[in-house]
Amino acid sequence: MNRVPIFLEESQTNDEYLIVDPYRIEHIKNVLRGQAGDPIKITLINHGTGVAKILSLSPQEIKIQLLSLTLGKPERLCMLIGVCRPPSMEKILEHATTSGVGEIHFFCAELSDKSYLKSKVLREELIQKKLLDGLAQSASGSHLPRVSLHKNLRLALDALPNNPSRFMLSPKATAWFSDYPPCEEPVFAIGPERGFTEKEETLLLQNKFLPVCISRGVLRVEMAVFHAQAQLELCQRLLSQKISETPLR
Known part of the structure; x- marks a missing residue:
């Protein structure tokens, strides 16, 4: 702490x-x-x-x-995460808060284990504790992220902010975050351990999500979340640096 x-x-x-x-x-x-x-x-x-x-x-x-x-200011990153193993969700709540996230939307994906919805990790009091533990480890963060749980992907998409920069983790992707223009308010979607179904990927594409790759290897859900956070933060810093170096006309 x-x-x-x-x-x-x-x-x-x-x-x-x-x-x-x-x-x-x-x-x-x-x-x-x-x-x-x-x-x-x-x-x-x-x-x-x-x-x-x-x-x-x-x-x-x-x-x-x-x-x-x-x-301080609320973080701008919004994450859409398929319900996964309770220990993974517990780590995400704590450590994603430390790294900086504004919203976490958990949703029951088609390949999520439905029994995970009954986990104590998703109880309000434990969510609050993990968020506080994460924020206490942050050097500069001061705002608690908003956390919500949705029955399926479609309902989760309806609850998202209308941010134009949307990305989804896909094994078919060949582009990295660095291949896209830097963004200030990104939304990142990641499936559970078994990933998205084709139906879910189609739905995400219809909602203007761009497929990205974040590692050459296969990562645990929580590690994929942390990888994405670090890479998006780097892109945001590069954007800030570019803006500050732009000469006034």
Whole structure:
């Protein structure tokens, strides 16, 4: 946990916050070994990142004072992911949040194991915990991604933002992200372990998804997600660099 998550609802005054959650109290006391007067890095959820000072500690609560806050922005990446093995979904929720994602749409693909829909990983309280764990490991991220579950691909597509830059992972693809123009708000679709059916691929193509390849090898679902995130971030950085280097006329 690089940063301790803080919620706006925990505010006592304009700059003081009271933590009563045992998990965070234990982390501050036993992992960070925090003492009264010590500074700690914090993330004010859905607002920004900053530094706070510990005012007081007890086994039941910790009071902190916010010293500085840098406002953050929601991430722009949207991911469409076929329901897969619960351990994979658990890793995606946590580590994709660390890397930066704005929306995660899980959907029951035709080749998804339907029993996975009953997994505790998809319970709201565990989703929230994994998102917070992921955000706490982020150096600069401050906003929790929106997570939703859909019965099938068509319903998931109906819920997507109307972003023009859409990509889907396909074993038939020969193009990489770098072969397309850099984009600011990408949508990336990936199937479950057994991939998309031809019917699903056709539906994605009809919805203007471009097939891409992200590795020469066959990857686990969660590794494919992380590969895609890293490559899309690089493309976004190249776009930002190109814009900054464009001379004014």
